[in-house]
Amino acid sequence: AKENGGNTYCFYTSELKKTNEEKLYIQHSIRKALKQNEFTLHYQPIVDIETGDIVAVEALLRWYHPKRGWISPATFIPIAEETNLIQPIGDWVLRKVCEQSKVWRKKGLPHVQIGINVSIKQFLQADLVEHIEHVLRTYDLDPFCLKLEITESMAMHHIDYVLAQLQSLKNLGLQLAVDDFGTGYSSLNYLKKLPIDIIKIDRSFVQDMVKHSYDLSIVRAVIEVAHSLQMKVVAEGVETEEQLAILKREGCDRAQGYYFSKPLSAEQFEQLVQSEKGR
Ligand code: C2E
Ligand code: CA
Ligand code: CA
Ligand code: CA
Numbered sequence: 001a002k003e004n005g006g007n008t009y010c011f012y013t014s015e016l017k018k019t020n021e022e023k024l025y026i027q028h029s030i031r032k033a034l035k036q037n038e039f040t041l042h043y044q045p046i047v048d049i050e051t052g053d054i055v056a057v058e059a060l061l062r063w064y065h066p067k068r069g070w071i072s073p074a075t076f077i078p079i080a081e082e083t084n085l086i087q088p089i090g091d092w093v094l095r096k097v098c099e100q101s102k103v104w105r106k107k108g109l110p111h112v113q114i115g116i117n118v119s120i121k122q123f124l125q126a127d128l129v130e131h132i133e134h135v136l137r138t139y140d141l142d143p144f145c146l147k148l149e150i151t152e153s154m155a156m157h158h159i160d161y162v163l164a165q166l167q168s169l170k171n172l173g174l175q176l177a178v179d180d181f182g183t184g185y186s187s188l189n190y191l192k193k194l195p196i197d198i199i200k201i202d203r204s205f206v207q208d209m210v211k212h213s214y215d216l217s218i219v220r221a222v223i224e225v226a227h228s229l230q231m232k233v234v235a236e237g238v239e240t241e242e243q244l245a246i247l248k249r250e251g252c253d254r255a256q257g258y259y260f261s262k263p264l265s266a267e268q269f270e271q272l273v274q275s276e277k278g279r
Contacts, residue, residue: 026079029065034088039063041096042263043114045272046234046256049248054273056113056147058256059097060263061089081121090122094132097146098139100266109273113175115147120154124161129168136172143173147198150176152184155194163193170195177234182218188225199226203237206257210242220250227251 033039039061046056061073080086097114104112122128136143148169155162155178166176177198178191182205191199201222208215219235226233235247238257247255264272 023079023082026071026076027083027085030076030080030083030085030089033063033065034085034092038065039089039092040265041093041100042265043100043269044256044263045261045269046115046254047260049244049252049255054110054112054276055254056115057269058115058117058149058263059093059100060117061093062263077119081119084121086119086121087125090119091131091135093117094135095139098135098141101141101145102139103266104270107270109270110277111145112273113145113147115149115175115177117149117179120151120157123150123154123165124158128165129172132169132174133172144175147175147177149179149200151179152181152186156184156186156190163195166195180236181222188221191225191231192229196231198232198234200234200236200256201252203257206235206237206243206247207239209246210240216246216250219247219252223250223252 040063041059042062043057043059045054046058047053048055061077063071063073063076065071077086077089080089093116097116101114125131132146136146150166155166169176175198176194176196177200178194178196179200180202181199182202199222201219205215205219209219223233232253234254234256235243235252236256238244238247238255238259240259243257244255244259261272
């Protein structure tokens with residue numbers, strides 16, 4: 001930056017200072033948000049492509065900041081990961097979905113699996129498995145109700161540790177999914193090593209497969225390999241009828257995206273399920 005003259009350099013340092021201040025502010029706000037219960041979860045339906053039934057949901061964090069309004073998880077999760085605040089957030093999410101699952105069961109809603117996103121920082125915690133087991137027992141919940149989503153890039157790091165951790169979670173009876181598949185440059189061959197149930201094809205492939213044969217080939221290959229390993233495939237970010245038709249033709253099992261529903265509050269989700277029952 002220096003060869004462009006002093007101005008650029010000054011600009012750069014002041015920007016850096018600003019982002020550091022910004023991070024500290026978000027950090028401070030997250031601590032407050034945990035104390036003051038500012039987080040909520042929204043639930044996005046995942047649909048069986050063959051039957052059209054809602055078979056699962058993904059829980060997604062929402063945060064309404066008292067001064068700034070809605071802040072995206074894409075903004076605050078990375079900061080939470082850097083500062084170890086992801087642990088208390090992750091714990092809050094886990095307890096919240098267990099509680100919600102129990103409420104839905106009591107209300108007599110059809111059984112749906114709830115998926116939560118687990119960050120690498122949580123995943124590397126040595127007591128993660130015991131912790132989840134403890135929380136499930138506290139809420140008297142069948143482990144099969146809970147699905148953990150870990151990203152493909154996570155699954156590729158610390159391979160031996162990740163494998164052991166996944167196996168323990170599997171032994172507990174949880175469902176395991178690999179998220180954002182296709183973005184992490186792992187080989188399809190690597191999948192056979194992982195004790196996982198579900199592969200989620202990243203949204204970028206679903207969007208591009210309509211125009212680009214390369215992306216369609218990837219989608220096709222992932223479905224074929226996943227099925228040969230008895231895994232189910234979820235397509236993420238399905239927005240159009242055309243995308244859904246292609247996925248159906250290719251034998252994809254499940255779909256998630258705005259075409260079916262955006263993420264909904266618990267109440268909105270209940271209403272949706274009730275209206276579907278009357279179909
Ligand atoms: P993700 O796990 O890949 O979640 C899917 C994201 O795609 C969500 O964004 C969802 O709202 C969005 N989405 C769903 N359908 C469509 C569609 O048809 N089109 C488009 N364009 N987008 C769609 P969201 O809720 O903003 O979350 C962003 C990311 O933040 C998530 O990506 C996940 O990595 C992270 N995240 C969210 N909640 C949690 C959490 O509780 N814990 C952790 N560790 N990460 C979370
Ligand atoms: Ca996810
Ligand atoms: Ca994803
Ligand atoms: Ca993602």
